[in-house]
Amino acid sequence: MRVNFTVNGRPQEADDVWEGESLLYVLRERLGLPGSKNACEQGECGSCTVRLDGVPVCSCLVAAGQVEGREVVTVEGLADQARQRARGDARGTSLDEAKALAAGGQESPAGEGTGAFPHAALSPVQQAFIDAGAVQCGFCTPGLLVAADEMLERNPSPTDADIREALSGNLCRCTGYEKIMDAVRLAAARQGEGV
Amino acid sequence: MPSDSAPLGTPSKVTQGSPGSPAQGGIGESTLRPDGTLKVTGEFAYSSDLWHEDMLWGQILRSTVAHAEIVSIDTGEALAQPGVHAVMTYDDLPTEVRNYGLEVQDTPVLAHGKVRHHGEPVAIVAADHPETARRAAAKIKVEYRELPVITDEASATAPGAVLVHENRADHHIGHVPHPNILHRQPIIRGDADEAARRAAVIVKGEYHFGMQDQAFLGPESGLAVPEEDGGVHLYIATQWLHSDLRQIAPVLGLPENKVRMTLAGVGGAFGGREDLSMQIHACLLALRTGRPVKIVYNRFESFFGHVHRHPARLYYEHGATSEGKLTHVKCRIVLDGGAYASASPAVVGNASSLGIGPYAVDDVDIEAIALYTNNPPCGAMRGFGAVQACFAYEAQMDKVARRLGMDPVAFRKLNAMEQGTVMPTGQPVDSPAPVAELLRRVEAMPLPPERQWESSEGVDVRQLPGGLSNTSHGEGVVRGVGYAVGIKNVGFSEGFDDYSTARVRMEVVGGEPVAVVHTAMAEVGQGGVTVHAQIARTELGVARVTIHPADTRVGSAGSTSASRQTYVTGGAVKNSCELVREKVLDLGRRRFGTHHPAWAAAELLLEGGKVVTDGGEVLADLVDVLGDEAVEVEAEWRHRPTEPFDPRTGQGNGHVQYSFAAHRAVVEVDTELGLVKVIELACAQDVGKALNPLSVVGQIQGGTAQGLGIAVMEEIIVDPKTAKVRNPSFTDYLIPTILDTPTIPVDVLELADDHAPYGLRGVGEAPTLSSTPAVLAAIRDATGLELNRTPVRPEHLTGTA
Numbered sequence: 002m003r004v005n006f007t008v009n010g011r012p013q014e015a016d017d018v019w020e021g022e023s024l025l026y027v028l029r030e031r032l033g034l035p036g037s038k039n040a041c042e043q044g045e046c047g048s049c050t051v052r053l054d055g056v057p058v059c060s061c062l063v064a065a066g067q068v069e070g071r072e073v074v075t076v077e078g079l080a081d082q083a084r085q086r087a088r089g090d091a092r093g094t095s096l097d098e099a100k101a102l103a104a105g106g107q108e109s110p111a112g113e114g115t116g117a118f119p120h121a122a123l124s125p126v127q128q129a130f131i132d133a134g135a136v137q138c139g140f141c142t143p144g145l146l147v148a149a150d151e152m153l154e155r156n157p158s159p160t161d162a163d164i165r166e167a168l169s170g171n172l173c174r175c176t177g178y179e180k181i182m183d184a185v186r187l188a189a190a191r192q193g194e195g196v
Numbered sequence: 197m198p199s200d201s202a203p204l205g206t207p208s209k210v211t212q213g214s215p216g217s218p219a220q221g222g223i224g225e226s227t228l229r230p231d232g233t234l235k236v237t238g239e240f241a242y243s244s245d246l247w248h249e250d251m252l253w254g255q256i257l258r259s260t261v262a263h264a265e266i267v268s269i270d271t272g273e274a275l276a277q278p279g280v281h282a283v284m285t286y287d288d289l290p291t292e293v294r295n296y297g298l299e300v301q302d303t304p305v306l307a308h309g310k311v312r313h314h315g316e317p318v319a320i321v322a323a324d325h326p327e328t329a330r331r332a333a334a335k336i337k338v339e340y341r342e343l344p345v346i347t348d349e350a351s352a353t354a355p356g357a358v359l360v361h362e363n364r365a366d367h368h369i370g371h372v373p374h375p376n377i378l379h380r381q382p383i384i385r386g387d388a389d390e391a392a393r394r395a396a397v398i399v400k401g402e403y404h405f406g407m408q409d410q411a412f413l414g415p416e417s418g419l420a421v422p423e424e425d426g427g428v429h430l431y432i433a434t435q436w437l438h439s440d441l442r443q444i445a446p447v448l449g450l451p452e453n454k455v456r457m458t459l460a461g462v463g464g465a466f467g468g469r470e471d472l473s474m475q476i477h478a479c480l481l482a483l484r485t486g487r488p489v490k491i492v493y494n495r496f497e498s499f500f501g502h503v504h505r506h507p508a509r510l511y512y513e514h515g516a517t518s519e520g521k522l523t524h525v526k527c528r529i530v531l532d533g534g535a536y537a538s539a540s541p542a543v544v545g546n547a548s549s550l551g552i553g554p555y556a557v558d559d560v561d562i563e564a565i566a567l568y569t570n571n572p573p574c575g576a577m578r579g580f581g582a583v584q585a586c587f588a589y590e591a592q593m594d595k596v597a598r599r600l601g602m603d604p605v606a607f608r609k610l611n612a613m614e615q616g617t618v619m620p621t622g623q624p625v626d627s628p629a630p631v632a633e634l635l636r637r638v639e640a641m642p643l644p645p646e647r648q649w650e651s652s653e654g655v656d657v658r659q660l661p662g663g664l665s666n667t668s669h670g671e672g673v674v675r676g677v678g679y680a681v682g683i684k685n686v687g688f689s690e691g692f693d694d695y696s697t698a699r700v701r702m703e704v705v706g707g708e709p710v711a712v713v714h715t716a717m718a719e720v721g722q723g724g725v726t727v728h729a730q731i732a733r734t735e736l737g738v739a740r741v742t743i744h745p746a747d748t749r750v751g752s753a754g755s756t757s758a759s760r761q762t763y764v765t766g767g768a769v770k771n772s773c774e775l776v777r778e779k780v781l782d783l784g785r786r787r788f789g790t791h792h793p794a795w796a797a798a799e800l801l802l803e804g805g806k807v808v809t810d811g812g813e814v815l816a817d818l819v820d821v822l823g824d825e826a827v828e829v830e831a832e833w834r835h836r837p838t839e840p841f842d843p844r845t846g847q848g849n850g851h852v853q854y855s856f857a858a859h860r861a862v863v864e865v866d867t868e869l870g871l872v873k874v875i876e877l878a879c880a881q882d883v884g885k886a887l888n889p890l891s892v893v894g895q896i897q898g899g900t901a902q903g904l905g906i907a908v909m910e911e912i913i914v915d916p917k918t919a920k921v922r923n924p925s926f927t928d929y930l931i932p933t934i935l936d937t938p939t940i941p942v943d944v945l946e947l948a949d950d951h952a953p954y955g956l957r958g959v960g961e962a963p964t965l966s967s968t969p970a971v972l973a974a975i976r977d978a979t980g981l982e983l984n985r986t987p988v989r990p991e992h993l994t995g996t997a
Contacts, residue, residue, distance in 0.1 A: 021327065035205070035245035036238020040413040040463070041495040045926035048413055076238035123236060131232035134890040137898065138721025139235030140413040140463030146236060162658045169935045172926070174413050174464050175721050177901030178934040180894055 006068045008032060009078025018065050025049045025060040028075060036076040036143045040172070047171030050144035051075045057151050059170075076143035079150055083124030086154070126150045126188040133184035137175035145171045149185050157192055159185070203248040203419055203431060203488065205241030207458065207745035210234070211710070212729050213738070222734035223954060226890035229726050230743055231719070242461035243433035244417035244492045251419065252281055254481045254491035255329035256474065257319040257336050258500055259311035262919035263358075263570040264340035266309055266318070273335040274321060279328040281485045283336065285319045288484070291449040296472055298439065298575070300366040300378075300537035305447055305476050311340070312360055312535035313572055314920045315500025322481040322489050345570040345919040349509070349530050352376035352567045360535060360568035368541065371843045378533050378566045379541045381548040383620045383846025386559030391524035395515030397599040403512070403588040404985040406911035407532075408505035408902075410577050411931045412720075414463015416473040416501050417492035420482035427454030428479045433462040435469040437716045438752035447476050448483065452748075455479070459746035465720035466902070467576030468502040470757055471538050499924030503538045503575030504912055506531040506566070508547070510588035514596050522596075522611045524559040525552040529585060531574070533566040538575030540566035545690050545841060546581030549621050549850055553589040554631040554683035555611045560620045562846065570919040572912065576757055578902060579684055579964040586682040587986055590969035594678075594976070604973070605639050605679050608632075613683075622847040625854065628947035630882050634858035635681055637880040637943045644862055644876045644939075646675065661864055661871035663935055672868040675875075678973025681858040682965030685851040686958035687760040691840040694760070694852070695832050697751030698728075698768035699744075700776050702736060702818075703826035709805055709818040711736050711773070714744035714830075717753040717765040722960060723891040724761050728769050730887060735773035736780075737802030737818070751832060759855055759958025762887060767953040768833035775829040777802055784821040791815075836951060853949060857881035857962035859900065859970035862938075865978040870990030872908050874936070874971055880943040884957030889944065896963045897940045903967025905932050908975075911987050 004015045004027065015031045023042075028034045028051070037060055038048035044059040051060045052074040060073075074082055126149050129135070136142050145168060152159060152167035159167070164185045173181060212230040213221060221227040234240035271283040286294065286308040294308065295301045307318045319336050323329035346352045346360055353374045360376055368379045392398060418432035427450055434440050437457045445452045462469070474491040481489040493501050509530045515523040529547045533540035548564035564581075577583075597607035612631035618624050647670065649659035655669045662668055688694040699714040711732040719725045729741040746753070753765045781800050784807050789795040798809040807815045839848040862876040877900050886892040909930040913922040923929045948955025968986055976983050979993055991997040 019325070019327065029245070030247075033204075033247075034238075035241070035247075038242070038413070038463070039244065039492075039494075040415065041926040043495070043925060043927060046413060046495075076236075080237065123233065127236040130236050131228055134226070134228075134894050136229060136232050136235045137723065137894060138412070138414065138462060138464040139231070139240060140242060142235050143238050162656060165934045166658065166664070169933050172413065172931060172933060174411055174466070174902070174931060175898045176894055177897035177899075177940055178932075178937045179897045179940050180890075181934065 002066060004065050004069055006070060007072045008034065009074055009081060015065065020066065022065045023061050024063040024065050024068050027065040028060060034075055034077055038140055038143055040140060047148065048141050048144040050147045050171065052147060052151060057148050076146055079124045079127060079146055080122055124150060125191055126153060129184040129188035129191065133180050133187050135176060135180040135184035141171060141173040145173065145181060153189055153192060157189060159189060203246045203421060205246040205460065206431065207241065207460065209742050209744055211740060211742040213740040221730055223730045223887045225730065226888055227726055227730050229723060230729055231725060240461050242414050242463050243431065244415060246419040246431050246460055246490060248419060248421060248488040251488040251490050252322040252324060252485060253326040253329045254478055254489045255321045255333045256317045256477055257333040258315045259307065259318055261311065261340050261342055262314040263343040263345045264311055265343065266307060266311065267339040267341050269319060270337040271319065274332040277328065277332045277335065279324040280321060280332045281487065282322045282481055283319060284480060284484060291447065293446040296443040296447060296476065297537055298471060298539055299541055302361060303536040313570055317477065320477045320481055322485050346376060347569055347571060347916050347919050349567060352569055360570060376568045378537055378568050379544045380563065380565045381544050381841060381846055382844060383548050383560065383562040385620050385622065388524040388526050388559045388561040391559035392515050394517060395523040396518035397596060398513060398515045399592060399595045399599055400513045401592055401595060402984060403510040403591060405508040405510065405584045405587050406906065406987055407507040407574065407914065408577060408906045408910050409499060409912055409929060410466035410468030410502065412464030412466055412468055415493040415495065415498045418460060418474060418478055419488055419490045420478035421488040422482045422486055425454060427456065428482055429456040429458065430475060430479055431458050431460040432475055433460055433469060435465050435718045435720060435757055436755035437718065437746060437748050439755060440472060440475055441748055443472055444476050444479060448479055457748040459718055462718060462720040465756060466578045467580060467757055470576040470755060471503050473501045495926055496924050499921060503573045505577035506533060506543055506574040506584065508584040510584065512588055512592045514592045516596050516600060520600055520602050520607050520610050522555060522557045525557050526561040527551050529564040531564065531566045531584065532569055532571055534569055534571045534573035536573040538573050539580060540575065543581040545850065546685060547585050548846060549619065549841065550582045550683050550685065551585045552620060553586060554613050554629065554681055554856055556613045556617045562620060571914050572921060578899060579961040582682065582684045583965050586965040587969050590680040591972065591984065594973050605635050608681060609635055620846065621841060621850055623849045623851060627853065627949035627951060628882065629854065629856060630945060630947055631681055631856055634856055634880040634882060634945065635679065638858045638860045638878050641860065641878045641941060641943065648875060661866040661873040662869065667869055667871065668866050673864050673866050674978045675862065675864050676974040676976065676978025678861045678970045678977050680966040680969035680973060681856065682962060684759065684855045684962045684965055686763060686853040686855050687758055687835060689838050689852065690850045691838055694754060694764060695834040696753045696765040696768035697830065697832045698765065698772040699750045699828065699830035700732065700769065700772040701826055701828040702776050702780060702822065704819050704822050707819065708740055709738045709822060710740045710742060711738050712742045712744055713769055714750050715753045715765055715769065716746050716748060716750050717761055718746060718756040720756050722756065722761065722895065723888060724765065726891060727762055727766055727887050731766060731769045732773055735770060736777060737804055737806065739805065750830060759960045762956060763952055763958050764835060767835065770953050771833040772829045772831050775831055776827050779827045779829065780821060781807065783825065783827065784816055787821060788816050853952060853957060855957050855959065855962040857966050859966040861970035861974040863971060863974040863978055865975060865993065867979060867993065870993035872975060872988065874904055874938045876938045877904060877967060878941045879963055880945065881959065881962055882945040882947050882957060883959045884949045884952060885946050885955040886944055887954065887956055892944060892959055893942050895959050896942050899960060899963030900940050900967045901932050901937050903964045904937065904971055906987055907968045907971035908987050909936065
């Protein structure tokens with residue numbers, strides 16, 4: 002079958018999709034977007050988390066046919082989405098950040114981000130994960146970023162319990178979660194300060 | 197059609213450090229990961245992300261029974277499926293080398309006449325869609341004639357027991373009491389029976405440690421691409437490229453130089469990628485079909501596709517004087533190695549040599565064995581061998597302290613080893629061993645407040661056992677506090693030639709001096725690439741460092757395991773940088789030696805892109821010294837040699853370094869429902885020197901969380917009657933979520949080991965040891981129960997087991 006849907010703001014068409022294929026498979030194998038990860042294929046690990054019409058879902062549990070006509074945002078689209086939020090939505094975002102984000106595309110060398118002037122090509126939560134040491138093997142990172150980004154959009158000042166609840170569907174085996182907590186706190190704080 | 201085009205997802209060089217910036221990011225700084233940006237944008241290609249335009253998908257058919265003769269295999273229907281390009285069984289293997297293994301080559305590439313465990317590979321399929329391959333594999337008809345299963349020590353050594361491996365010819369067979377025992381290591385020192393007479397109290401205990409899975413999130417996967425010269429290029433997630441290569445090439449019938457290997461992105465490892473998984477299968481299918489073949493396990497298959505942590509039964513006897521000094525320890529540790537050897541011999545070596553823990557005891561009688569059974573094969577997992585022992589000896593330490601009426605921490609401190617203590621192996625500890633200090637530090641940390649679930653707005657059920665299941669508002673909930681400390685060896689022990697290789701190149705690129713570091717080290721998430729760049733900056737005084745992808749075009753780096761990579765490959769990078777520095781200085785002397793007398797006389801350093809004297813005087817810019825020349829060195833580096841343990845007495849200088857960590861666990865237990873919430877898991881660890889403090893703390897927290905997992909939730913359940921795995925999924929095998937994992941405050945101590953590069957100590961494993969017994973001790977403290985097995989389940993706490 003053919004599936005038409007929007008991924009990270011761009012219309013996409015996937016052909017020859019077998020009815021049993023998941024949204025995750027179509028993203029990874031047919032659309033060349035392997036950022037969403039497959040670690041359990043049964044909705045337990047959250048590594049494949051994407052937003053479907055704004056709602057975080059495990060894309061391994063969504064049949065590809067179900068996304069016909071709908072909007073999907075993956076980790077590959079997080080930075081763009083943050084930029085759009087910065088332009089169109091004043092919540093927690095300063096003019097400076099909007100300018101910095103709009104300037105975009107200015108690749109600074111990998112891993113050299115700083116707190117005060119986040120990497121322009123990254124969303125605040127992506128930058129915070131790097132800065133806080135929340136990335137080790139990184140396999141869980143895309144799903145966690147999508148989930149954390151969605152929570153911070155809903156709840157700009159989360160308590161620790163809020164963060165744990167929001168991320169409880171995402172398994173990480175490397176970090177013991179402490180640096181992930183630090184990263185989300187950092188992203189929330191920077192958002193609050195408008196940097 | 198062989199293809200030389202590189203697949204999508206081929207790793208590329210990563211350069212870190214801004215042009216023109218001062219040379220920050222040396223050792224001791226919390227430099228950020230060079231691959232961090234790629235990993236947060238989704239661009240970092242893991243082995244499961246590789247893609248080649250004409251690739252096929254491979255699938256493995258695995259045995260549905262644990263122990264059986266294979267009567268027949270019929271592949272006809274599978275081969276006839278549209279889209280299927282190849283089906284292979286044992287009979288299709290190209291050479292006489294049809295087994296592989298880390299130390300003992302006892303593992304069939306594909307089963308031959310017999311399967312020895314549930315999930316053993318029997319046949320492989322290549323097809324044009326992964327689902328086609330799966331369905332075709334399901335159409336292969338295998339007829340089994342089931343054999344009795346060996347599942348534990350009693351069935352393994354019973355009179356007339358079926359042998360898991362007949363006609364053993366490995367080098368352990370000469371010193372084991374039964375062919376179903378793979379390896380045995382006794383360690384005898386002093387006279388434990390005589391010393392027992394001095395004991396005021398003697399405590400005996402029997403313990404059971406469950407089977408733990410590494411549960412790395414990135415499944416086993418890789419892409420094999422056939423090449424024009426008849427060879428193959430394998431892009432793979434592994435812990436040790438050259439060890440894989442040594443095992444793969446003979447099975448394919450290729451010389452090692454025709455099997456090229458490149459490390460693809462690795463989604464965690466924790467020991468589970470030390471053995472081969474799909475490597476040979478993908479290469480076989482690629483060479484058979486002439487097409488690139490990708491294999492990606494799903495989670496179900498991953499549970500069958502790698503070795504696990506050995507489950508163990510441990511029998512201990514401790515004695516102590518009335519003043520609280522240990523008189524002796526006797527122990528017997530029975531590790532279930534499952535169907536194939538894997539790393540079992542090393543696990544036995546660790547369990548025995550570290551079997552009494554970080555304590556000074558002169559009279560010991562230790563024995564560790566690994567069984568061959570029809571259970572899933574077990575091998576390396578973070579802390580291998582030392583983890584199981586620590587769970588038992590720390591439970592014993594608490595019991596002895598209680599019998600003596602002593603505080604458990606005070607009792608441990610009284611018996612703590614220190615620098616100069618002689619190990620049960622007769623090896624003196626010749627670097628700091630701050631066991632008592634780590635206990636003191638972890639005990640001194642402030643405790644989380646009592647009834648922490650209460651807030652001004654009432655009870656927050658999320659902070660209680662049961663959480664949002666809303667099973668308690670605090671009634672029936674009791675707190676407990678427990679302590680534990682452990683000792684782990686760092687690096688490969690027992691006489692293994694444990695070396696690494698680093699190629700370092702220095703040249704001017706874009707008007708800047710740049711160092712390129714090329715090793716075969718498997719970056720599995722630990723941050724080795726970060727540390728290599730830091731070492732190069734410190735040693736070569738450059739800002740920009742390029743990390744070359746790991747592959748087999750450079751010499752072996754050894755395994756990313758045993759907490760060894762920062763020590764050994766870090767040491768190799770440091771050594772090669774020093775050799776490069778000497779060459780650069782020689783170049784400088786030739787070019788500018790006549791300009792300044794200091795070139796000949798002074799101790800010269802490379803700092804901030806310049807050659808400087810030890811007095812800080814600048815002699816030249818590196819850009820001018822290097823000019824158009826590139827200076828390159830590839831060199832091997834070794835730590836101090838070790839010795840094998842004597843097979844009868846266990847004596848020998850078997851270890852190169854030790855790593856120590858202590859934990860304090862605070863738990864709250866709903867005693868009515870048997871639910872446990874770990875409130876805090878504090879750790880103090882000596883790391884010698886933290887090359888990257890942020891990464892060190894990340895390792896300690898991650899290791900601590902894995903120890904928590906095997907304390908209260910994780911266990912592979914193997915049916916004792918059928919030896920079949922009952923819970924191969926993340927629905928049924930539970931690893932800690934962010935809700936299960938508490939805050940993990942970390943106190944890092946840095947007492948240099950003068951034998952090691954920069955004084956560093958391997959850090960990755962030690963925190964996995966003491967975390968588990970600390971949690972168990974805390975649950976015992978809360979409930980008063982004996983709890984001699986881990987993990988603890990609700991039924992063990994409610995008396996309904």
